[in-house]
Amino acid sequence: MSVLQRARAVPGTGTGSGAGKPIRKRRQGQSFGSGRRPGFLTYGILLVFLFCSAYPLWWSVIIGSNGNPALGQEWPPLLPGGRFWSNVSEVVNTVPFWQALANSVIISGTITVSVVIFSTLAGYAFAKLRFRGRGVLMVAVIATMAIPTQLGIIPLFMVMQKLGWTGELGAVIVPGLVTAFGVFFMRQYLVDVIPDELIESARMDGASMLGTFRHVALPAARPAMAILGLFTFMTAWTDFMWPMLVLADNPTLQVALSQLQSARYVDYSIVLTGAVLATVPLLILFVAAGKQLISGIMQGAVKG
Secondary structure, eight states: OOHHHHHHHSTTTOOSSSTTOOOOOOOTTOOTTSOOOOOHHHHHHHHHHHHHHHHHHHHHHHHHHHOGGGGGOSSOOSSOOSOHHHHHHHHHHHTTHHHHHHHHHHHHHHHHHHHHHHHHHHHHHHHHOOOTTHHHHHHHHHHHTTSOGGGGHHHHHHHHHHHTOTTSTHHHHGGGSSOHHHHHHHHHHHHHHSOHHHHHHHHHTTOOHHHHIIIIIHHHHHHHHHHHHHHHHHHHHHOOHHHHHHOSSSOOHHHHHHGGGOSSSOOHHHHHHHHHHHHHHHHHHHHHTHHHHHHHHHHHHHHO
16 A cells, blocks of 8 residues: 555545544533534624624725715714725725735735745654754744744844845745744644654655655645645735835835825725725635635644
């Protein structure tokens, strides 16, 4: 049996439709997973959380489509008005919206792909490879997470200025190509999801280190990679401080939208319309990656 067939036979590492999965018998009297449907209390709590999470975005749509006078009403409107698209046109004409949108897509996409690839490779090495100094290096990686990002802004800006990268997208992309959190996250996920016996079997079958990673680790790491990519993209998309400092006339979307409230009179309907436009790509990404996100959460719950 080849290494790929062994990977499919081990739960959590294969790509098959359920072959080789162990059958778990529920103990008598065990309440978890007993098949009972959630009650009204559960649905009520979920609805409250859903309302609290979606209300800020809905409020932005309401004000953005009704205008500034809606803010002064005693009872604000509950339904969108007819000024949303005119406000969208105002946003596009006031700030370099399309250039900033392209910059944010390039920066966030490049950082996300790089972080997912390097973090998966490093996490697999820390989780399953045996080499001298592995524990010390892992502690050093975790220790960097305790250092505030603000402490490194001034020296990092001096480095970028000396390299002549100020105003270039590379000044934002290069410092974020790999993160300590990504390495730690993938290491913690892969340390339990891949059996050591499966890796030893792959090596006995003559698979190289890269082949073992491709056929054994990569299929098992896909749910965690999706979650890491989702949160990395969201973090890079909403980053404001460093792009504001290092990008002058070539802003990202968040920096460009901040110009909407730089005047003495602030039209909050325009500002909130810009906030809605900046949130739409994240909503699309969450919908597209929702299946992998739920798969990763459920797999982690089953392991626990």
